[in-house]
Amino acid sequence: MPKLKSLEELRKLRDQVQEDLTTRVETTTTITVGMGTCGIAAGARDTMRAILEELRKRDINAHVATVGCIGMCVREPLVDIEQGKEPRVTYGNITADKVARLIEEHLVQGRVVDEWAVGRLAR
Amino acid sequence: MRELSQHILDLAENGLQAGARHIEVAIDEDLVQNRLTIRVADDGRGMDAAMLQRVTDPFFTTRTTRRVGLGLPLLKAAAERCNGGLTITSQPGMGTTVVATFQHDHLDRAPLGDLPGTLLGILLYDACGDLSYRHRRRASTLAVRGEQVFEFDTAAMRQELGEVPLTHPQVRAWLEEFLAEGFASLREAQAGAGALPR
Numbered sequence: 250m251p252k253l254k255s256l257e258e259l260r261k262l263r264d265q266v267q268e269d270l271t272t273r274v275e276t277t278t279t280i281t282v283g284m285g286t287c288g289i290a291a292g293a294r295d296t297m298r299a300i301l302e303e304l305r306k307r308d309i310n311a312h313v314a315t316v317g318c319i320g321m322c323v324r325e326p327l328v329d330i331e332q333g334k335e336p337r338v339t340y341g342n343i344t345a346d347k348v349a350r351l352i353e354e355h356l357v358q359g360r361v362v363d364e365w366a367v368g369r370l371a372r
Numbered sequence: 373m374r375e376l377s378q379h380i381l382d383l384a385e386n387g388l389q390a391g392a393r394h395i396e397v398a399i400d401e402d403l404v405q406n407r408l409t410i411r412v413a414d415d416g417r418g419m420d421a422a423m424l425q426r427v428t429d430p431f432f433t434t435r436t437t438r439r440v441g442l443g444l445p446l447l448k449a450a451a452e453r454c455n456g457g458l459t460i461t462s463q464p465g466m467g468t469t470v471v472a473t474f475q476h477d478h479l480d481r482a483p484l485g486d487l488p489g490t491l492l493g494i495l496l497y498d499a500c501g502d503l504s505y506r507h508r509r510r511a512s513t514l515a516v517r518g519e520q521v522f523e524f525d526t527a528a529m530r531q532e533l534g535e536v537p538l539t540h541p542q543v544r545a546w547l548e549e550f551l552a553e554g555f556a557s558l559r560e561a562q563a564g565a566g567a568l569p570r
Binding site for chain 2: 255256258259260262263265266267269282284285286287289290294295297298301304305310312313314315316317318320322
């Protein structure tokens with residue numbers, strides 16, 4: 250079990266964050282990383298870590314989730330980005346080294362990285 | 373898979389996709405007995421005897437998108453390659469438990485690898501429930517510091533956090549530090565005098 254010190258830290262974090270929760274605008278961005286056996290073997294876990302790190306560095310608020318295999322195993326690691334009302338875009342072969350550019354161009358500049366996109370879902 | 377922690381992530385994902393609300397991961401590194409045991413248990417829908425027999429067949433899967441399911445066959449091969457084995461127990465409605473054993477110092481035994489990354493990956497699963505983790509490292513029979521244990525339960529963490537989700541960025545950052553400290557403490561398990569380092 251976590252040591253007492255750690256539980257106290259979580260309690261303090263809860264107090265800090267609760268204030269934040271009421272004032273912060275809820276994010277409409279969701280990044281989904283494929284984490285089936287194919288994804289894991291292709292390095293999706295490292296991709297996920299790189300995404301979390303990039304979001305932290307840039308102080309971007311976004312939901313990050315993982316899902317199972319969608320059947321396009323040869324293009325794993327697959328990363329989906331949904332932002333507000335924009336079409337959902339699926340990117341393929343997103344290894345950890347590609348994450349910085351993906352976040353910069355798609356999330357920050359609002360431009361789909363066409364050369365990596367494998368599909369777009371119209372809303 | 374290049375790391376055993378990737379197999380652990382794969383097993384946990386299997387459980388979550390089977391509707392599990394609680395995943396248990398237990399790792400036992402016994403350098404004295406030279407055994408590594410990895411146990412992943414879930415409370416998902418479980419499998420009947422017929423499915424259980426087929427589950428290590430690489431051409432069997434419950435997915436409808438492909439006709440191969442490589443996770444369990446790859447883990448079985450990895451364990452057997454290291455003088456170990458794979459045991460799977462399951463019953464419908466009772467969840468599934470997978471236990472993989474390895475000779476700890478076998479040359480072909482893949483490293484455990486990025487365990488914090490694996491645990492974060494489990495917690496970020498879209499419908500994740502709770503995770504109980506216990507990792508024991510026994511380096512010697514020394515009464516003091518021969519053995520170290522790192523364990524936690526996210527249910528206890530959620531109680532402290534109230535409605536703040538585990539996936540909140542500040543909680544994620546806390547978790548990363550918590551996990552890094554925990555795994556560092558395992559490396560403090562000391563071998564006895566004269567023992568070869570492993």
